[in-house]
Amino acid sequence: MSRERMENIKSVVLVVLVLLSLILTSLLLNNQPQLEFISPATFVPADKQGASKQAKDFVVPDAILFHYGEDRHTKANSSDDVYRILMGQVQNWYFNEFSYYPMTEDKWDSLTRKKLGLELQYNSLIPISVMEQVLTLRDVDQRLTGIDRVWLYYEEADDTVYALFLSTKDQQSFRAKTAVSPKDLRNSYLLFGKNLPEQILKTYKDPQRSPYIVQNKQSFWSVYYLPKKPSVMSMYNYNYLPISRKQLLESYFLDPGLVRQIVERDGTNIYTDGTRSVQVRNGQHLMTLTTPVWQAGDTQMTAYEQLQESVSFINQHMGWIDEFRLRSMDQRTEGSAQIVFRQYLGAFPIISQDSKLIDNIQLNMDKGQVQSMRRSLIDLDTFFGYKEVNVASGADLITYLQENKIDTEKISNIYLAYQLVEQKGYMQLIPAWVVQLEGVYNKIIDVRSAVPKGGKVSGLE
Incomplete structure (x- = not known):
């Protein structure tokens, strides 16, 4: 093949390549691919997966207390039908016009012993931004950062039901107006608690920092409740x-x-x-x-x-x-x-x-x-055995604590719980009193220990 013929073939191939390049460039310019961002990697649930829940599911009162005046109180636990019915009504309440409301000894005594009321008791301080998602709150005072109790009470002088938002940690109290009417409180909500177990209301007052300083006679009481009568719980x-x-x-x-x-x-x-x-x-x-x-x-x-x-x-x-x-x-x-x-x-x-x-x-x-x-x-899978045990009355429990050299004046809270004890191959859940001293130290007492020796306690063995 002559050199001249070879050069002609090269020229033709070069022209073809240039034309192909132009065609491909045109296609790229006129047909851009639809790009998608790759989402972050996510976890695929394991075969055995627990339930999915929402944040609101974890913010519920431990108990609802009913106050009837004359130092009479009853209590609904979260397992009671009354509790579930009333919590369905709480969603319809709303609170507004919050204001700082310092408490005095007289106000506390009147609130806890004399006034009609209803109390939502939480097990710890709940931040106010969380409470705003479970209760309808308006015009909240910025100084109120968290609460552990909402206490509705009837003020006879104003013929009005007010709500106190209480923070034990900050020792603060704020008052708000509420849509709950005196008629609703007396003839509806308080009727729910009439036949529930009666409670003994106990109070704890933090020691004064100085006996020589009186700060506007303000005070804050920690309030807890003990059963008035003996009861029964199950050990699992x-x-x-x-x-x-x-x-x-x-x-x-x-x-x-x-x-x-x-x-x-x-x-x-x-x-x-x-x-x-x-x-x-x-x-x-x-x-x-x-x-x-x-x-x-x-x-x-x-x-x-x-x-x-x-x-x-x-x-x-x-x-x-x-x-x-x-x-x-x-x-x-x-x-x-x-x-x-x-x-x-x-x-x-x-x-x-x-x-x-x-x-x-x-x-x-x-x-x-x-x-x-x-x-x-x-x-915890399934229980394979249980036994009913007696739970002492509040008065008998206090006597037991005093006999065991526990200074009952320093008790800031007492509540019932289950102590989880590991045995060989299984877990035992034993009813126990948790005694909190000065808000710091917890002492756990098996309920069977606090039952009076030789005393008759109602309930099944």
């Missing part, structure tokens, strides 16, 4: 299902195949994929999750938004296997908080033996994201 034996390694890995890691296991000298197992880790201590039924905060979050989140985020996180990671309620929300530094959910059996909280903390879920939030979490690896 529960089978439990430990959370399996497979479920643990599937619940907390995107790709369980990338997880490696590290065994420490003390037997602690650490599972990690290089970013997050799950630690399970030897001989304990607890896990601790540590996960990185991937991006700058919102440091201005309200307490309710933080609560929502923590609930959503648990929904996506194993879910809610047993019954829980909000126990506490503590703001630490800006953008960080600790949220604790307490486990319940029916109307009563569960308290772990030897402070093993397998009765709660604790989350640490940072910039609106979960940074770490500690929770139990036990799923």
